[in-house]
Each structure stands twice: as structure tokens, then as C-alpha cells.
Amino acid sequence: MKEIRTIVEAYKSIDFSRTQAALATVVRVEGSSYRRAGARMLVLDDGTYLGGISGGCLEGDALRRAQKGIALGRSSVITYDTTEDDDYQIGVGLGCQGIVDVLFTPLRPGSAGNPVEILSGLTDIRRPEVLLTVTGSPDQGGLGRTFVGDAGIGGVEAFAGGFPGLEEKMAADMRTCLEDRVSRTVEYGENRIFIEVILPAIHVVAYGGNYDIRTLLIQVKEIGWDSTVVLNASRADRSLSRAATRVMDNREPGLPAIDAYTAVLLMSHDYRTDMENLKKVLPSAASYIGMLGPRKRADKIFDAMAEDGYLLGEADRRRIYAPAGLDIGAATPEEIALSILAEIRSHFSARNGASLRLRKGSIYGHPL
Template identity: 50%
Template structure:
């Protein structure tokens, strides 16, 4: 999400009278690769790029090909195969052993239907998961659609542009399947005239949102790290107790009395870090009423167990489902000591939970790092 913000910001500064631009998007990955589907890079005709489609090994070649696409005003699909020991193949010697398809799409700057403008419209809306359909394979055109076109899917009616009920039903089925798995993938469909239509179905969730309930000095390094990786940070505390540095970093400062005004969804994590036993005990039942998928409690295990025990004695029972959302002590066991290291352990655990991983060392993993088809 941080990369997408950077691309949009750079795009907004472009002068269409002086600059041409294109967007490079990873639309298929087979095997291993540094970046996954949906990775993007904005390229301008003066050789500048923002974002990335690999770890830096493919960007140079993609830049050349993107400038060619701009000159021709036509999109192109480029395949990088790092599985072959072909000295003429870009990416050979990387050791990734993967195949990567990258769509290079020239941009008509300011056209509301270009890919970046559509991404901007998604970012401008309140937190929700967006579904984008990009045509990556199509000979000639179909009902005015061409390779490189992007469409926003907002329901079955969005597919009416294809004017083929059978085709629309197949696309809809793929969308629902990919959405359920939370995975962005290409899918191929046969048109009534026998041609193939290949669509990159992209699931674009909102940025991860951290709600930090506290005002002590350790909130600042955690907020800084949240922003560094491109997540959203909301601090719940009395504004008069907030240090100026924290106010400058956080996306929003909300008073405890206004907690219910915060938009909290399943992509939200809440950390109780007031360093005050009574405050955290008061806040826990309140945050459990939200949709937050992750609730962390700072402090030793005995402290959190005492909070749960006292709540139970007061008649506030916490279900097993809610107990599974509570992470106490918060963070991964990395031997963190300083506030900055503790922040790192917290962020790492949140990422692991949201990715349905256990947070163990990758060298112990017996299956590929990323799920494959």
C-alpha cells in the first residue's frame, strides 16, 4: 500500500504536456519471485520510475520496454523466465526459478479510465476491499475493450460491458473464488467467436490499520514503524498528553471518549498500551465489541491473566472466539528489549496473524514461502 501511495503521488505531479508515463504491473507469477501479483511500477519517458516489480533486477529492462510501449501507445505483456539458464534471458542467474508476466500499459494522463486514476478512486473511498479487472490478453478488441483496459468490479452489473451472459457468469465465478481466497490471479475465458480473453483479477484490500490506545513514549516508535511500512496509525489518547512528535506522525489522534467514531474493520489491529492496569481492563471489553481481527495487550502474561480473571469475576465473560483474537503478551518472541525492538516484534506478529502464518523462521518452512496454484 505504501508503494501504491508513492505511485499515485508521483502520478499527480506529472505534466501531461511534457511527460509520458506507463504503469508496469505484475499480473502472473509461477514459481518463485521477489514480488507477487499486483506489484507495480510507474515509469516516465525520461527514465524515472517509482515502485518496483522485482528486487531491482528486472526494473532496468522493464523501463526500456515501458518506454517503447509509450512510444507505440500500445500495451505489451512481457514474460521474464528465471528458470532457464539462457544467457540471453533477462533475470538469468537470479536463482529465483520463477516465471513473471508484467503488463506494461501507457497512461493517458488525466483520463479517468486509466489504471492509476482508477486506483486513485479506490484510495479515495472509505476502507473497503476493491476488485479490479485488467485485460491482459485479447486479440484486437471486444465490445470496445482492449488489452490494458482496467475495470472496477462493484457487482455483477459491472460485467454487463461484456454483453454475454454466459461469459459474465464465468467471470463472476472466478471473481468469487479469488475473493474468497484473497488472492489476485489471472484467468482465461473463451469468447463466443473462439478468441481468448485473459483477465487479471486483482483483490485490493485496504491498508492495515493500527489503533494504539495509550500516550506513553513507546507509542512513538511503534507509530513510526507503522507509517514506515505503509499502514495507517490512529492513537487513542488525551491530545494534551500527546508529544508533538507523535502528533506529526500519526494519521489521527482520537480522544478516548470518541473511540466509537473510529472506523474499525477486520483489517484493523488494536494495541492496549496505556501502562495502566485499570485503563487496559476498562478498554478490553470495549475493543472486543469491534471487528478488529487482532487485539494486543502490552505487559507480562500474569498481568493480562489478572485482567481476564477480574473481568470474569465481575460477570464479563469472554468467548473462546474473542480469546483467540487477544494476543497477550503482544508480539513475537525475538528477545526485544528497547521500545523500537518491541515495536518490531508487535508489527511482525500482526503481519503474521493477518497472513495466517505462525511467525516461525522461514528456514523451518517446508513449503513455498508464497502459496502457489
């Protein structure tokens, strides 16, 4: 989501009376590649660009392709094959061993189907959305058409006038992509459609106002996630408040916005405060609840809650990470924040946080 937000903000600042632009989007990857389907690069006609579609090996050629698309005023799809040891092939010697399809789309402000303007409406979503893009069609004029769909037949029928006889198949493919949280390109006869799953940014809600939260919030911001810090606003350091996306006074009633893509962190360093905050957030939809401190501290809190009638079920215990963080030997506030955020990432990716060298098969999988 960070790349999408950055591109949208940059697009909004373009003076189109003086400058033209195009969007390069990875729409299919076969084999290995540094970036996956959905990676984007905003290109201006003066040669500057933002974002990336590879580890740097394809950007030079992609820049020229995008400028050509701007000049001709039409979309195109270029295939980069890095599997062949060919001196004339882009990516030679890089060892990527993958095939990458990149869609180049000239951007026209206000035009129907402008992909960046469509993406601008998805930057703050809190549930997964599906983006449909035509990446292959006998009608070359329709190449690059983009539409926000839903998993129902109605959404498919509205897409570019409909695909007669394919509505149910396309709707089923959209639902499969949503369930798997995976984007993929699907062929329907002579038509090729990139079904992209756009997922919400992870939202971190941190309870506490101590200095160690600031470094965590700075890392959250750099990653591109959202954050809310809940604290005593009258005593809060201004730099801490500036590091968060949102600030909520802990004396206000109710909870911050918490959904299935939210990770809650209890970081008050006060036993009773953390216990009361845990009671508050347990009924929420948060799938990750992290607590600082040793395991015996957490057990003490659980026992005290049980005495008060708050019995933790198996589902609750699975979503409570105490102590929070991966076992990386973290000692400083910065390292502890890194440990916690890595665990949050692995939680939402359904990974175990182990070394990639131990993983069987592709290093890419269920994403968020």
C-alpha cells in the same frame, strides 16, 4: 497498498504537458519471483521510475519497454523467463526460477480505464475490491483495459462491454479470488483477464500516550499501514501526534473507526486504563487485540472483568494477544514494536510467525 498510494501520489504530481508516463504491472507469476502479481512500477519518459516489479533484475529492461510503450502509445505484455540458463535471457544467473508476465500501459490523463486514476479511488478502501484487467485479447486495442468489478454478474457485464456467455464463470472466479484473498490470471477462450484482489491497508489503533508508542507509529507509517492513536490530546507530545495518521482524544465519546482489518493495541501501561479500554473494544470488529505486559497481568485483568460480569468467550480469547508480539527476544521499545507488528502481520496473513526455512512449499500464500 503502500506502493499503490506512492504511485498515485507521484502520478498526481506529473505535468503531462511536459512529461509522459507508463505503468508496468506484474500480472502473472509462475514459479518463484521476488515480487508477486500486482507489483507495480511507474515509469516516466525521462527514464526515472518509482516502485518495482522484481528485486532489481527486470527493472532495466522494463524501463526500456515502458518507454517504447509511451512512444508507440499502446499497451503490451512481455514475458520474462528466468528458469532458463540463457545468456540472452533477462534474469540469467539470478536463480529466481520463475516466469513473470508484465503489462506495460501508457497513461493518458482523463482517459477511460486509466489504471492509476482507477487505483486512486481504491487507496482508502476498508473492504476488499476486485480489479479486472485485460492482459490477452484478439483485439490488441483492448489490451490493458481496467475495471473495478464486483463479484456479481452485473459487474462483469459492465466490464469492457461484457463477455457474452462468460458472465457467470467470471463472476464465480471473482468470488473465488475474493474468498482466497489471492490474485490470479484466468483464461476465457482467447481472452486473458487478470483478476486482482486489492486489500485494505492494515489499520493499527493504539491506546496510550507514552514514548514507546511513537516508535511503533513510525514503523507502522514506514510499512504503509494506517494508524490512530487514542490519548489525552492536551498532554500529547507533538512528535507522537505527527507520527500517527489520525489522533483521537481519549475524552471523546465513542470509538475510532475499527473494522475487520484493524489491530487494536492497549499500551497505556496502566492496569485499570487497559482494562476499561479492553471493555470498550471487545464489541468492535477488531480481529486482533494486543496487550502489553506479562501473561499474569492479562489474567488479572480477565479475572477482574469476570467479576464485573464481562465473561470472555473462546472467540474473544482467540483474538486477544497477551502478551502481544512474537518471541524474538525484544528488549527495547523499537524491538518490541517490531515484535508486535510482525505478529500483527502474521495474524492477518494466517501465518504462525515461524522461520521461513521451516515452511513447506511456497513462501507466498494467503496475503493481506
